[in-house]
Amino acid sequence: MTKLAHFHGGLAIAANKCASPIIDSNLPDELIYPLLQRANNYTLPIVKLGERVLKGQIIASANSPFTAPIHAASSGIVKAIEPRIIAHPSNLTDDCIIIETDGLDAAIAFQPCPDYQKETPADLRAKIHQAGIVGLGGAAFPTATKLTTEQDIHTLIINAAECEPYISCDASLIQQQAKEIVQGALILQFILQAKHCIIAVEENMPKAKQALQQTINTYLIQLITVPAIYPTGGEKQLIQVLTGTKIPAKSLPAEHGFICQNIGTAYAVYQAIIQGLPLTERIITVTGKGIKQPQNIRTRIGTSTKHLIAQSGGYNQEVQRLIMGGSMMGIALSSDEIAVTKATNCILAMTSDQLESKSAEMPCIRCGDCATVCPAELLPQQLYWYGRSGQLEQCQDYQLFSCIECGCCDVVCPSHIPLVQQFRAAKGAIIIKEKQAEQANLAKIRFQNQQQRRAKEEQEQLAKAEKRKATIERMKAASLAKKKSL
Numbered sequence: 139m140t141k142l143a144h145f146h147g148g149l150a151i152a153a154n155k156c157a158s159p160i161i162d163s164n165l166p167d168e169l170i171y172p173l174l175q176r177a178n179n180y181t182l183p184i185v186k187l188g189e190r191v192l193k194g195q196i197i198a199s200a201n202s203p204f205t206a207p208i209h210a211a212s213s214g215i216v217k218a219i220e221p222r223i224i225a226h227p228s229n230l231t232d233d234c235i236i237i238e239t240d241g242l243d244a245a246i247a248f249q250p251c252p253d254y255q256k257e258t259p260a261d262l263r264a265k266i267h268q269a270g271i272v273g274l275g276g277a278a279f280p281t282a283t284k285l286t287t288e289q290d291i292h293t294l295i296i297n298a299a300e301c302e303p304y305i306s307c308d309a310s311l312i313q314q315q316a317k318e319i320v321q322g323a324l325i326l327q328f329i330l331q332a333k334h335c336i337i338a339v340e341e342n343m344p345k346a347k348q349a350l351q352q353t354i355n356t357y358l359i360q361l362i363t364v365p366a367i368y369p370t371g372g373e374k375q376l377i378q379v380l381t382g383t384k385i386p387a388k389s390l391p392a393e394h395g396f397i398c399q400n401i402g403t404a405y406a407v408y409q410a411i412i413q414g415l416p417l418t419e420r421i422i423t424v425t426g427k428g429i430k431q432p433q434n435i436r437t438r439i440g441t442s443t444k445h446l447i448a449q450s451g452g453y454n455q456e457v458q459r460l461i462m463g464g465s466m467m468g469i470a471l472s473s474d475e476i477a478v479t480k481a482t483n484c485i486l487a488m489t490s491d492q493l494e495s496k497s498a499e500m501p502c503i504r505c506g507d508c509a510t511v512c513p514a515e516l517l518p519q520q521l522y523w524y525g526r527s528g529q530l531e532q533c534q535d536y537q538l539f540s541c542i543e544c545g546c547c548d549v550v551c552p553s554h555i556p557l558v559q560q561f562r563a564a565k566g567a568i569i570i571k572e573k574q575a576e577q578a579n580l581a582k583i584r585f586q587n588q589q590q591r592r593a594k595e596e597q598e599q600l601a602k603a604e605k606r607k608a609t610i611e612r613m614k615a616a617s618l619a620k621k622k623s624l
Contacts, residue, residue: 143382145375147511148367149546151466153342155306156425158433160314164449165243168217169440170477171197171208171235172224176278178569179204183235189216193245194416197235200267206280206480207270211418211438214239225462225479227562229472237440248414259285259329262411269410270417270480274402275371276463278481281403284392285329292395294332295380296323296404298339298346299364299371302464305484307421308401310434312339312346315405316353322408323359326399335359337401338376342366368466369544373398375513387514387540402483422478424450428457428487437478443485444474456489466545500553508547508557514540518547518557525564530571533564541565 173180181198191197191210198208214237221231254262267282275297296319300308312319320337327335337354339347341363350361364370364379374385377396385391391398399407402420409415418439425432430451437446443460447453461468462476463484478485508518516537524532538561547557 142362142364142379145370145372145378145513146515147513147546148369148375149511149549150366151303151368153366154304154425155309155342156304156423156432156434157306158310160310160421160434160436163435163437163441163446165212165239165241166438166441166445167239168442169211169214169237169239169438170222170442171237171440172222172477172479173198173233173235174224174226175205175208175272175479176481177204181205181208183219183233185216185235187216187219190214190240191216191237193243194248194418195246196270196416197237200280203283203286204280206267206272206282207416208235209270209416209418210237211440212237212239213242213244223473223476225469225471225476225482227469234477250414251411254325254411255328259331262325262329266407266410269406269415271403271406271410272417272480273400274406274420274480274483275400276467276481276483278479281399281407284397284399285326287392287397289392290395291330291332291392291397293334293336293381293397294323294327294330295376295396295398296326296335296337296401297371297373297376297398298337298343298350298401299376300340300343301366301368301371302466302484303368304425304486305423305464306425307423307434307483309343309346310423311402311405311421312343313349316346316349318408318412319401319405320350320353320357320359321412322404322406323399324357325407325411326397326404330397332397336380337361338364338380340364340366340370368546369513369542372513372542372544387537417480420480420482422446422482423484424487425484426457426461426487427489427491428454428460430454437482439480440477442475442477443471446478446485447474447487453487454489456491457487458490458493459488461486461488466549467543499555502553502555505552507550507552511546511550513544513546514542516541518561521564522555522557522560525560525567528567530564530568534568538564538568 175181182201183198185197192213193210195210196207197210200207217238218236222234223229224232263282263285271281272278298308323335337350354361377391378384406417419436421434422437423434424446433450460471462471462482512518521533521536521538541561543558545558
């Protein structure tokens, strides 16, 4: 039996999981695709108004390694490219491609690659990129980019530690698609040429564990059960639990020979390589006491949350808040017209009795509870004070960007201080400041280059003038000499 390690902090939280099997979503009347994929990374639309698109067709292309192409999830007409409210903490509006579905679900011709071992890892990464696959655990980082590393990877970890309360999309996927998930893990292992492959499943997922165990018996894959402590599913926390290796701040797991991929990502890789299917759908948990029929739904990316809630029986009268994601790391939505994206794993409708009573924020009493539960071993109290006072350099000194925004500190704070909200704001301020500094530096460089060009041009003009003057003087001298000789 594998001896497991422990990460610092964390919380034991009631799971509140939805155990229903996966159902297919109905085809919505329209599909909405934000061009903003993650952080500040955008895709570029390559379709025009009025154009008919097919299921699986690329409608927006990646313009950097930090984005992946977007594919239409059904056939229809591009009826608009316009601002819509998107899934973002600030509920901002941003440009989206709007497709009016035609009900035909006509698709492009797909190109499966069942004999993937005859392909090179580079070719398989290219196929994964072209399929638009990103991390489906919530971060949505492009999978092909994560698989492109100069480091020697000795261990691939497939993350099925679904530690966030309410979310059960991964558990339901494992129970119904265990063989395909294992095949996806083998493809990822082949690409990375990793010696070891571990699938980590939480102890409160017995049916998922059983399904995986029956499948991996014929493969050299290790299945390990991990404690249901939040946030065990965090990348660095999971690596520490499984291997005892602590990944330092400002260091990536790949630098230490580890790559983590979500269970849903492994399944998407199987679909992309073996079946030739791009990422156009994913499993989403629609749950909470505010929903009449909680369930796991295979959803077309771009579907509105309103459509999914209607398919789940609609709202209960006591519903108070709609959240995209889990109760710990999800974001509150201002409208159910907002579309689900590749990063969406849950739609949570909560009632007043599910929400903690929101007492007024009080001054920090320096109890230290936030530091005790922080899985990243930060000092949230210090980060809060520095962020609130605008001392952004000190925030970085205290490793602000190592914060995974898990919300543990928010839960235990007796003063009800919205710490994660403050940390997100501070991160945003730092990013803006760095961009402004970058732009200022670029402007400075351009000005210096302009001054150098002008100085060079002036020198060249002076040199030409001196040359002309010298030529004229030589001609005068020659003419004078000629006259004297006559």
